[in-house]
Amino acid sequence: MTDTIRPTRTTASRYGGRPTMKDVAARAGVGLKTVSRVVNGEEGVSPDTGRRVQEAITALGFRRNDSARVLRKGRTASVGLVLEDLADPFYAPLSRAVEEVARLHGALLINGSSTEDPAREQELVLALCARRVDGLVIVPAGDDHRYLAPEIAAGVATVFVDRAPGLIESDVVLTDGFAGAREGTAHLIAHGHRRIGFVGDQPHIQTASERLRGYRAAMADAGLPVHEPWITLGPTDPARVTAETWRLLAGPEPVTALFTGNNRVTVTAVRVLAASGRRVALVAFDDFELADLLSPAVTVVAQAPAQLGRTAAELLFRRLEGTEQATQRLTLPTRLLPRGSGELPPQD
């Protein structure tokens, strides 16, 4: 098992003043220009020397990105937001909230999407660091973020949002998906359902597995068995979700209710339910546009994506302004919004 890396954070007072590039150069036994090259992501440094400089940076807690640097360079401050898919409407209010906070601080927001690919996440994050963003808000795709330790140590403030980082300590803002899914499933049970299907995202995604855990907990709380065929996890593309939803509605013991694990799954499941003509109850994780105008209106467990984004961005700017407090882990609650689909009784 690999250890979690704790990027060194040092206060100015501990060293009687922030460490300088000169300090780093002295400790690494290299010239000032070499340190500058490493810090600024320029070429012409051997991997060995680069590693030596990074170690000195980490040991001294040298921070590249103080606001003096930003002013010195005469550049607009900027923060990067890396998320899973810019086209997923869940991220729209999140990204807009991060942008608003950035603007209040006079900073530009630069976005990129990892498309749920850890290698691409890393590539994008490092590309943004090389392009000198002052801070990063990341919805992680991967589960190993040790690659970020040198950047954080070098002063790139980092906050994770929606999902926790792996093998690294960092500020993180999450939604309590476990409690939300448990409450939503319990709501269906309270309306008389016993055979409840769960249509979710890929199980390796933290948020997906947390929601599944919430579903199982609610069933266990009520003393109800879960038949494994009621659970379907995988990519959220319409073809898979369509086929799986039809499967759950068929057979000798069809489900009488569905819990859908995110907004992408829900919009497809809603289509299948409409086409089936069956009155199957539905509680959906994530609110979505026009949910209240469908027939029946869709009962959802709503996250607060704007609040997620705002909270993460505010944490980020506190870091950029020099807060040295211990890393924080904040969890936001969900809200059950009964609208009709989740209150349908079982139809056997």
Add this chain to the structure above:
Amino acid sequence: MTDTIRPTRTTASRYGGRPTMKDVAARAGVGLKTVSRVVNGEEGVSPDTGRRVQEAITALGFRRNDSARVLRKGRTASVGLVLEDLADPFYAPLSRAVEEVARLHGALLINGSSTEDPAREQELVLALCARRVDGLVIVPAGDDHRYLAPEIAAGVATVFVDRAPGLIESDVVLTDGFAGAREGTAHLIAHGHRRIGFVGDQPHIQTASERLRGYRAAMADAGLPVHEPWITLGPTDPARVTAETWRLLAGPEPVTALFTGNNRVTVTAVRVLAASGRRVALVAFDDFELADLLSPAVTVVAQAPAQLGRTAAELLFRRLEGTEQATQRLTLPTRLLPRGSGELPPQD
């Protein structure tokens, strides 16, 4: 009236080889390091000298961003996409399409949103240029893009999409909003409507004014008068659109049909129509998620946002690969999708 700036494009053959930084330095009468500073957006160059170097760059057609440079620096190529609002679902498939094309070319996509503010657009575009993107796809907020001429001349490939640039020549990919709105309005007229309301975006936005022009043309084609109170233009926030839609439905001569000018307007107008209990016909510009599941399903004039993004990105990469053909202006057609709301007869 100001002239349109035509950034100099030069072919390698015209000079028997690409102009180099040395050529620029010689012409501007400055040192090589000064040219490098200007080209790389570094500090330490006086405005006067900067201007002199930019003039030499433009005159010689020096291009900073050949692929040799990208390889030399050992950096991943990247392109920037600047659009109006990342949170607007219209841009989701557009941005995803640009990203897919970028990935096929081994490049990263970096996004930013101008929030319909020309100053912010410029700030963001120049910030991306300073961070060395190789090319830009821009949905412009402003109508004066002369600020981009030095960047284009210095080799940053640029393609505008959805709206044309102002006072500069560049590749551009548009939707034929005039023809689309004319066809959608004619569809309502063909179903017997005479009093048709138009709920649109702010009139200074090109796409908004083109669609209004299409509405007027269809009414004129049919010999129908347009009463100016039937037209409402302005911000697309729900409060304004809600109030204006109610106004159109009230009074002694209420409209019997609505043409909505974009997806943001539509989702609000749909709520008002549902709340009113009236059978008012609706044709909406832009398709939107779940339009087909509403009751009645919403008839739309669909754009092809993914095709817009793909076409723009492909043009961009052709430029990055060195195409020197004249700038192109491509216009994509819309598609009328009758689903129910646009085929309701007038109810007087």
